[in-house]
Amino acid sequence: MDRSGFSQSPLRNLPCDADGVPVREGTRTTAGLALPQTGLMSDHVVRVDGLRKTYRGGFEALRGVSFDIGRGETFALLGPNGAGKSTVIEILEGYRDRTSGEAEVLGVDPHRGGLAWKARLGIVLQNTGEAPTATVRELLAHFASFYPRSRDVEETIAAVGLTEKAKVSVRKLSGGQRRRVDVALGIIGRPELLFLDEPTTGFDPEVRRQFWDLIRDLQRDGTSILLTTHYLDEAAELAERAAILVGGQVASVGPIDELGGPDARVPLVRWREGGEVREQRTQDPGGVVAALHARLGEPDRLEVVRPSLEDVYLSFLGDEARRTTAAGGVA
Template sequence: MQTSDPLAVRVRGLRKRYGTPRTGYKDAVDGLDLDVAPGEIVAVLGPNGAGKTTTVEILEGFRDRDDGSVSVLGEDPRDGGRAWRARIGVVGQESRDLYELTVTEIVRAAAAYYPDPRDPAEVIAAVGLTEKARTRTRGLSGGQRRRLDVALGIVGRPELLFLDEPTTGFDPQARHSFWDLVTGLREGGTTILLTTHYLDEAAQLADRVIVVRDGVVVAQGTPDSLGGPEARTPVVAWDDGGVRRTERTERPTAVVGRLMAQAGPDGEVPGLSVTRPTLEDVYLSLIGETLTDDVKVEAAR
């Protein structure tokens, strides 16, 4: 049923449970609330198994829910028909393979399903596949297939675009080109709900970041304010007789001066460092993890 909801997405008390009486049940989504305003880019972050993909699939109408209310572009996805579906774009995690069709043939075929599609050649150029326009899908690399998925998601000129890990397999140049594309879509009025494991991607694109853990929202805010003011307070760290000490302070220079005075004539403070927590630091603290080497590499890409 269509409503006059001013929000592009409104979710209240969303629940989804998997399992059987014999194996037991697990709540993939456990009372989640979510709002997305028209024209906003919202990034949903969370560890594997947090319920991000399940939530997005329910919003897209591809998965049913057990409880809660959901409104997407004024309609319940359970009841969304062809006209409603033409208003959304979906870029899922898995590539769709049509091995014998060329890139141009696939994008043109997809465009035919929409009342006001973008020009297929323009879309192919936007995702960086012009040189592969006549290549059959089986001849594309994994990253190029991912770009094709993005082309299929935006060719219908969607009002609301779901991007689930959209830049997986992209090289750095392609990722930055894609970010420009997403920014242009938002400037054109498209609302975007993004899930990503790339923290720099969320920081670059999102107006608001939502962190999900164990099926519920644990924090939300702009990329610069997530976690509250204290979470971004600088941290002074130093070694003291083999013990690592830290102090969170808004006046790091004063703390460093005090430590230098205590250090003696040479003023050297072993292991001294002053850092301001990044989005990665705040995010990992919210989900109860530390910055592993794998995450450092992922964040640096």
């Protein structure tokens, strides 16, 4: 069983059998359920404010996490293992209760979200269990029947680049192709919000790039996406905004190119002079370079380094390690 109480499936939205295929509840399907009415359409699909989660034994997994995700936005949740990312996602998906704080997904408290609410979500897990014996087309057609406004099956298969594999058993596909099936299952119901958990883990560079193209297509369609990934280049490529989670707290949140604040993105001018490497951080690297040329002619090993997302991310991890060490913990 997966953590929603349903059998393991690329989606947690619907009750499934042991093979990960949705099952009907009597003669009723989610297609017969009215979608929840939440009043005026909000500009945000996710709102989290002061979210806390304390497990038995007193371990604080989340310590006041706050962020929001705009409608149609791709938002990346970044952080090392153990930072609390999975706990946040589980709470937003309606699986895990929070200790305190507020959470709202598509205008609904996820703890109270029912099947109609879940039908508005798409969830692609990092690990999806054993592949079913059904063909790609059969599996997608079966899932599509459970949604009130599903995508066309053939169009969805084409969107994930599996047209030539439509009649092949999912069990016979390669790992990368199965991942594409996972994504197809995640988008077949035209979700308003798509959760992508480490979607390209194990992909080779070419397949990763192809997957990025698919995500861009979803973005153009207006799908809101919550992405968790350890690949910072992936986050920088796909997300408009991100939150860096460290030690159960949000270390920084905002547009990708502004994470860490202005001080974290100050360029560094580095050169060699008098046998020593010298550095200067400055908001005007062009001016510093011009001054060096005027004074030294052609400075040895001159370079301008602009901090990347990875540099900012690692600086927060380093700060946390230093705080942990100072507190007598394990860095």
